[in-house]
Amino acid sequence: xxxxxxxxxxxxxxxxxxxxxxxxxxxxxxxxxxxxxxxxxxxxxxxxxxxxxxxxxxxxxxxxxxxxxxxxxxxxxxxxxxxxxxxxxxxxxxxxxxxxxxxxxxxxxxxxxxxxxxxxxxxxxxxxxxxxxxxxxxxxxxxxxxxxxxxxxxxxxxxxxxxxxxxxxxxxxxxxxxxxxxxxxxxxxxxxxxxxxxxxxxxxxxxxxxxxxxxxxxxxxxxxxxxxxxxxxxxxxxxxxxxxxxxxxxxxxxxxxxxxxxxxxxxxxxxxxxxxxxxxxxxxxxxxxxxxxxxxxxxxxxxxxxxxxxxxxxxxxxxxxxxxxxxxxxxxxxxxxxxxxxxxxxxxxxxxxxxxxxxxxxxxxxxxxxxxxxxxxxxxxxxxxxxxxxxxxxxxxxxx
Amino acid sequence: xxxxxxxxxxxxxxxxxxxxxxxxxxxxxxxxxxxxxxxxxxxxxxxxxxxxxxxxxxxxxxxxxxxxxxxxxxxxxxxxxxxxxxxxxxxxxxxxxxxxxxxxxxxxxxxxx
Numbered sequence: 001x002x003x004x005x006x007x008x009x010x011x012x013x014x015x016x017x018x019x020x021x022x023x024x025x026x027x028x029x030x031x032x033x034x035x036x037x038x039x040x041x042x043x044x045x046x047x048x049x050x051x052x053x054x055x056x057x058x059x060x061x062x063x064x065x066x067x068x069x070x071x072x073x074x075x076x077x078x079x080x081x082x083x084x085x086x087x088x089x090x091x092x093x094x095x096x097x098x099x100x101x102x103x104x105x106x107x108x109x110x111x112x113x114x115x116x117x118x119x120x121x122x123x124x125x126x127x128x129x130x131x132x133x134x135x136x137x138x139x140x141x142x143x144x145x146x147x148x149x150x151x152x153x154x155x156x157x158x159x160x161x162x163x164x165x166x167x168x169x170x171x172x173x174x175x176x177x178x179x180x181x182x183x184x185x186x187x188x189x190x191x192x193x194x195x196x197x198x199x200x201x202x203x204x205x206x207x208x209x210x211x212x213x214x215x216x217x218x219x220x221x222x223x224x225x226x227x228x229x230x231x232x233x234x235x236x237x238x239x240x241x242x243x244x245x246x247x248x249x250x251x252x253x254x255x256x257x258x259x260x261x262x263x264x265x266x267x268x269x270x271x272x273x274x275x276x277x278x279x280x281x282x283x284x285x286x287x288x289x290x291x292x293x294x295x296x297x298x299x300x301x302x303x304x305x306x307x308x309x310x311x312x313x314x315x316x317x318x319x320x321x322x323x324x325x326x327x328x329x330x331x332x333x334x335x336x337x338x339x340x341x342x343x344x345x346x347x348x349x350x351x352x353x354x355x356x357x358x359x360x361x362x363x364x365x366x367x368x369x370x371x372x373x374x375x376x377x378x379x380x381x382x383x384x385x386x387x388x389x390x391x392x393x394x395x396x397x398x399x400x
Numbered sequence: 401x402x403x404x405x406x407x408x409x410x411x412x413x414x415x416x417x418x419x420x421x422x423x424x425x426x427x428x429x430x431x432x433x434x435x436x437x438x439x440x441x442x443x444x445x446x447x448x449x450x451x452x453x454x455x456x457x458x459x460x461x462x463x464x465x466x467x468x469x470x471x472x473x474x475x476x477x478x479x480x481x482x483x484x485x486x487x488x489x490x491x492x493x494x495x496x497x498x499x500x501x502x503x504x505x506x507x508x509x510x511x512x513x
Contacts, residue, residue: 112490159510160401162489170495 012052016045017208019062020128023069025100030086031073034107034163035153038125039076044069045128101126102216103163105209109178110161117152118181120145126212127205137202138188175217179226179282182209186230203237206230224273225283228266232289235262247388251298263293284313303332320349324356336366354383358393365400373400401510402444402486403493408505409480431501439485439496446483477505484511 020041027037044065058064073087108121119138123129131149135142155161166174189202210227217223239253248254267290273283288309295301310326323346331339340363343356350356361376374397381393417425436443455471471478480503487493490508497506 110490112494159508160403160489160493162491164491166491167495170491 008053008057012049012057013204015052015057015061016048016128017205019065020045021101021104021126021212022062022097022099023065024104024125026066026097027069027073028100028104028163029097031077034156036073036077038121038149038153040069040073041065041128042124042130043072046130049130099216101212102165105178105213106165106174107156107161107163109174109181110156111174111177112159112161113152113155114148115181115184117148118177119184120148121152122181122209123185123205124149126209129205175220175222178213179222182206182213182226182230183282185209186233190233203230203234207234219276221273221276221278222280222282224269225280225286228270228273229282229286229289231262231266231269232286232293235259235266236293241388245388247392249392250292255295255297258293263290266290267294279312279316281313281317284309284316288313301332303329307333320346321353321355324350324353324359328359331363331366336363339363340367352383354380354389356380357383361396370400401489401493402484402513403490404509404511405446405483405485405493405497405500406479406507406509407481407483407500407503408477408507409503410505411476413504428501435499435501442485442487442492442496444484444486446481448481449479451480452478 023044024037024041027040028034031037047068048061048065052058070087074084077084077087104126105122108125109118113121120131120134123134123137124131129137131145132142135145138145165171183206185202185206189204189206207227207230210223210230214220214223214227236253236258238259239255239257240248242248266286270283270286270290274287288306291302291306291309306329307326310322310329314322314326323342327339327342327346330342340360343360343363346356357376357380361373361380364370364373364376377393377397381390381397384390384393417428420428452471453469455469457468457470457472459466459468485493485496487496490510493508497508500506
């Protein structure tokens with residue numbers, strides 16, 4: 001037994017995550033019933049979070065979790081004699097099992113489930129988060145998350161959502177669905193400043209999921225692309241917030257705080273993926289971030305390359321938000337006026353998006369119109385709920 | 401698992417069908433027949449429905465039954481037919497429906513077992 005303390009909170013999360021999905025997969029094999037397996041895993045995780053901080057993390061956490069789930073299972077399934085017999089026969093250690101977490105992931109991220117449920121299920125079943133942890137991370141009520149999970153599990157059973165890896169013809173499409181869930185976790189975690197011990201770092205879960213997926217399907221370049229994207233973000237996270245927790249813009253970040261080794265590794269991962277010559281939105285986004293990450297100084301940024309990558313990204317996945325980001329890069333290759341005209345084209349579609357107005361504000365100042373710039377910043381301020389972004393905008397309105 | 405496929409027509413689809421020439425329409429129907437033939441082993445029954453104008457709805461919710469003409473929901477999308485299928489799971493149903501050559505919307509609804 002290792003003693004657990006506050007410092008081992010992260011360790012606790014890591015150990016649970018490492019084993020929750022495997023436990024779910026073995027219980028799936030025994031019961032053949034997703035909802036039952038899911039319930040038992042959640043029970044075991046809750047028991048672990050209760051016992052381990054006091055008693056320490058057991059030497060074989062997998063066996064511990066399994067024993068709890070099995071005991072609970074025999075209890076819960078009193079009426080289902082079929083499961084009971086199967087569970088009773090099961091002893092630890094079981095035969096080494098193939099990693100079946102991929103099946104779990106595809107079931108959790110089935111397109112017949114609403115996206116919020118896909119996210120909640122994946123976090124609970126594959127990463128071993130509790131309902132309470134999910135609710136805290138997404139700032140929603142615990143009962144809301146619980147209801148999403150219950151409904152999704154009912155649909156899996158009643159609508160016949162299968163527990164298997166999709167056929168080759170559907171794989172790319174279904175993989176896109178899974179990658180979207182991971183990408184949303186990255187986005188959700190990216191702007192959160194929460195560093196207190198009790199809150200879960202969703203970026204951590206996003207990276208772990210992407211790495212697991214990459215290990216299980218190493219041939220898919222978009223999986224590698226998303227993993228590289230997440231790692232490139234994480235490598236620079238130390239510079240994104242100042243000592244008071246304020247957001248530091250890319251231009252002003254202390255690049256000596258960036259993890260150069262991690263950046264090089266992620267860039268290498270991306271290069272290997274690109275060799276397959278099957279470009280996709282995640283590889284391109286990662287390539288854009290790599291352009292920033294590999295620049296020693298802000299002045300060294302290869303904006304030509306970045307604009308080019310945005311052009312390719314827009315070709316594959318047209319979106320007004322991507323056009324906005326391209327316009328920001330365009331400012332450094334073609335000047336503020338060119339960027340502004342591009343922004344004018346987006347006025348209708350992005351009027352309710354705070355970054356559109358914050359970017360306009362920046363350009364207006366550069367074009368010598370500080371009053372209009374402040375007005376645009378005020379509009380941006382109305383539109384964002386993120387405290388870190390609010391602080392940056394407030395500061396700009398006050399000082400420029 | 402058993403599912404019912406609810407085929408849903410839209411105004412656009414109906415007018416597109418009307419605008420087709422005789423031969424083109426025959427080809428469109430042929431594609432639908434072919435789809436049914438290809439999946440014959442999974443199809444357990446079903447039928448095309450008469451147009452929504454032929455529907456009669458009876459509401460029993462408050463006291464006396466109220467009889468109205470027309471379908472129970474008035475909208476741009478109307479159920480125009482149904483087919484019961486038996487397949488292994490939702491993915492198989494989805495794969496089948498993705499190649500459906502007829503009306504633009506299909507709802508897949510599992511049957512209670």
